Amino acid sequence: MIISVNKLSFHAIIGLLEHERIAEQQVVIDCRIEYPYSNRHFIDYAELITLIEHTVKTEQFELLEEALLHLEHILYRHFPNITMLELFITKPDIFNNATVTVAHKAFFKGS
Numbered sequence: 001m002i003i004s005v006n007k008l009s010f011h012a013i014i015g016l017l018e019h020e021r022i023a024e025q026q027v028v029i030d031c032r033i034e035y036p037y038s039n040r041h042f043i044d045y046a047e048l049i050t051l052i053e054h055t056v057k058t059e060q061f062e063l064l065e066e067a068l069l070h071l072e073h074i075l076y077r078h079f080p081n082i083t084m085l086e087l088f089i090t091k092p093d094i095f096n097n098a099t100v101t102v103a104h105k106a107f108f109k110g111s
Helices: 018-022 045-059 064-078
Strands: 002-012 025-034 084-091 100-107
Touching: 002 045, 025 045, 045 064, 064 084, 064 100
Parallel strands: none
Antiparallel strands: 002 025, 025 084, 084 100
């Protein structure tokens, strides 16, 4: 099975610059998860969305790369049946003429 979370948008403290450490900015996260489905081993997408948003808001990462690696660890710990994970974090408002997205892809054995 595949779950895709698209355009999960919220405000969080994320970035290195002084103004990024003070004021929240919009963050958009996309996620794609592959896993073997069974009645006892499914992924609750409401829990997935809550976990992603809570983690990014709480941790207040300096780098998007750090956020992605931490999310990988957290998501796999909560959902050990994941076999593939793709994460994208976008900061849509940091430039007037562009958005910035950093992506990460990981593969797991799964259960």
